Amino acid sequence: MNRSDVLIIGAGPTGLVLALWLSRQGVKVRILDQTAGPGTTSRALAVQARTLELYRQLDLTQAILDQGHRVPAANLWVKGEQAAHLPLSSIGADLTPYPFLEIYPQDQHEQLLIERLERFGVTVERQTELLSFTDHGHLVSAQLRGADGQEETCQAFYLAGCDGARSTVRKTLGIDFPGGTYQQVFYVADVDAQGPALNGELHADLDEADFLAVFPLAGEGRARLIGTVRDERAEHAETLKFEDVSRRAMDSLKVQVDRVNWFSTYRVHHRVAERFFSGRAFLLGDAAHVHSPAGGQGMNTGIGDAINLAWKLAAVLSGKAEEHLLATYEFERIEFARRLVATTDRVFSFITADGPIANLLRTRLAPLLIPKVTAVEAAREFLFRTVSQITLNYRDMPLSCGSAGHVHGGDRLPWAHGAVIDNFASLDYLGWQVHVYGVTSDALRAWCAERQLPLTVFDWETAHQAAGLARNGFYLLRPDTYVALAEKSADPKVMERYFEERKIAL
Structure with a gap:
């Protein structure tokens, strides 16, 4: 029986990004799509600044800038x-x-993602349809029909529905899609x-x-x-x-x-789905939310879903976090989706x-x-x-804690740059890391070194103050580069307590 860690239904940008991020973290994925090939025309065009920032982690940004x-x-x-x-x-x-x-049309975007995914030995299984699936509590079994009409049963620990507005995954879960x-x-x-x-x-x-x-x-x-x-x-x-x-x-x-x-x-x-997950099955992209094209937000929001879920699935599958971490995917993404739909609805209604x-x-x-x-x-x-x-931020949510300067836990790390400094230089790293602006304690350095947690200490600059960063505190960054913990002191016990309370291991 064909078994994978994560079975991804749908090979648009959302599904491809999820597959790529997971593969980069050593997760075994299988991705399938009903279409015979990637699209040759597309409606989605805009790649927003935040997506370009996040894409640095897999060296995608420069290729898009060169081609778009x-x-x-x-x-x-x-x-x-x-x-x-x-x-x-x-x-x-x-x-x-x-x-x-x-501007980077979706058809080109998908082709780039497919090429990068193939470097990990993963190819999209085309003309393959999800017929049904069952969540057994410890794994998911899915019934598939391939291009030759043959049916097979496969198993995965998790199922990701990236299968669009008419999502089979969402309908099977019985999740309403009001709007x-x-x-x-x-x-x-x-x-x-x-x-x-x-x-x-x-x-x-x-x-x-x-x-x-x-x-x-x-x-x-x-x-x-x-x-x-x-x-x-x-x-x-x-x-x-x-x-x-x-x-x-x-x-x-x-x-x-x-x-x-x-x-x-x-x-x-x-429309926004009433839930973004049920048991071991998740909804991402258009399967979870659709809205007007005002502002060019749709594809970028689906990509954000994928990156948010990818590091959490990888942590759970590697045994470094308990399954309750996965519930934070819905916490963090559903509120943003609801606000986005409401905002684009008002703009769209005005202009039309x-x-x-x-x-x-x-x-x-x-x-x-x-x-x-x-x-x-x-x-x-x-x-x-x-x-x-x-x-976009995840303030006041389970993985977000503290504040230092104008930065709160859950915020995107502000960009601070100058003639020789750029605090985003380390953000191509795919994992937890710590930033300090100014000086820090020997205890914090030792704690990070013992756990092989990357620590970057920047000499204090006026650019850091202008960006709202605090001097001599620290910022614990999640694998998706959002601030998990913002702390004014240099006490490693605060960081240790953060991981212990959330049952996350490094």
């Missing part, structure tokens, strides 16, 4: 005129090494085009016309158009062609399309709502308010932090 397209700014248009310009590169320059939006479906129909078109909106930046139209966003792709004049169809044509979305789409928004953005490379339509849902009041807000009020709001540095920074996901 950096978007340095975003623009909002109203009635054919540019109403606001957001220079992402200057807003986020002191917040992250990646102060931009990286709804927007009435608007979306279209996606990969085009070669001309015009001022084809300058390598992101452009979005806020108008009485159908919503339209222009995402630049690598290569001159290449772009992805994402828009809505809101009139009677939406009733026949499955038969729509690009020629049927209204040109009002394109004319407003002065987009002249020369060639359409591919085109598709789809409806958008906003019909009626005279909605049109008045978009075309009269928004052009007046948006430039004023975005002129305020704090507002620009808040917007960048939110969209880039660097503001």
Whole structure:
């Protein structure tokens, strides 16, 4: 009988990242997908700054930067005129090494992940379907049907449902997926085009016309158009062609399309599963949450799910943590998913709502308010932090403890850099580690050395103070680089107590 540590259902970015992170930690995985091959077209484009930071752990970041397209700014248009310009590169320059939006289409993204996964001897089993599974308490047995139509039973200690919005895993578990479906129909078109909106930046139209966003792709004049169809044509979305789409928004953005490379339509849902796990089965990505594409958050959130769960599964499977650690996956990810769906729902409703009041807000009020709001540095920074996901934190949750400076347990470690210092340099390490800014005690050094816990001591710099870090305390970082424990003292007993209380071994 085929047996693995973790059986992963679904080989989109979420499933592939989970398989890659687990394989890197020595976990035996099996990953399968119903499709005959990876996608050749894609809707997901945006790779946010936080994802790029996390990808450093598996040396993925530079490959994406080399192959993708950096978007340095975003623009909002109203009635054919540019109403606001957001220079992402200057807003986020002191917040992250990646102060931009990286455009890297999902089909390319998946291919990169597949190639990296194959280095660990793991290949995606294509045209393989999960028929059913049973959780026996100590392991999971699953019934599969392969490409040749033959059925087999396999076993795994854990099952990961990365199988999309129609998840077989979620349905088998009987977990509700409350929410709804927007009435608007979306279209996606990969085009070669001309015009001022084809300058390598992101452009979005806020108008009485159908919503339209222009995402630049690598290569001159290449772009992805994402828009809505809101009139009677939406009733026949499955038969729509690009020629049927209204040109009002394109004319407003002065987009002249020369060639359409591919085109598709789809409806958008906003739903969050009531649970993210049951027994030994987990839900990740679109199987757990779906929402509007506002802000380019979907794929990044699924990747965040995978990285959060991967280190916890590895710890439990290696005997370094007890199974209750896995429950923190739901604690940490479900609240973020709920907030994200609520936020993107409000944004999406604003930009797509019909009626005279909605049109008045978009075309009269928004052009007046948006430039004023975005002129305020704090507002620009808040917007960048939110969209880039660097503001995501796990404060006040079971694995988060303490505070030092402006940093709390559960926070993303702030980036502090200078001419010769960069406190993110050690974050390519996949495991627990400790940061100290200033000086520390011999006792802390000895405690870390005895347990082979990497300790990095940075000479105190003004950049550390500017980032909100505390002098001479310490920060215990989880394997996913979030702060587990922030402590003002240099007493190793505080760290020892942290691990003992959570029954985690190094």
